Amino acid sequence: MATGIGAGLIIRGRPYVGAGGTAGEIGHTVVDPGGPICRCGNRGCLETLAGSAAVVAALRDTHGERITLAEAIARARDGSSGCRRALADAGHAIGASVATLCNLFNPRRIVVGGELGAAGDLLLEPLRESLRRGAISSAADDVEVVQGTLGERAEVLGAVALVLRRGAQLAYRT
């Protein structure tokens, strides 16, 4: 199961891939310099704190070794405060990184897809809150954060597509 967080940057309707094709590695932006070691070798990358593996790991002691992200989301919907908290923490962490991207790119729309995105507002409300706290207010005002429609078909869980112009659909076809 993939556990990464990636961003597809869509600029003027076209995917932006960067000089070597690695643009959008938002999962490896450092959120906590003293955090866990990441598979990239750095510490405290966003995906070590907010990837699906991190969300599930945070719940193992209280909700059992075998809990999956889909179960955590279902339990959160049923009112489990622990599962809600785990998703909210992920949303806050993602929002902090996305706030930086908003300051840099001033996108119109952020589409959150993947299995983590399926949490809907349980993830997106804390994400919006943290985005608003971390981004300059004009950039925060310009952007809307919406749930994607890829769901479990997403190859990159928790994919975040930044749409700078029209072209959200294009992001989903790629």
Ligand SMILES: [Zn+2]
């Ligand atoms: Zn990393």
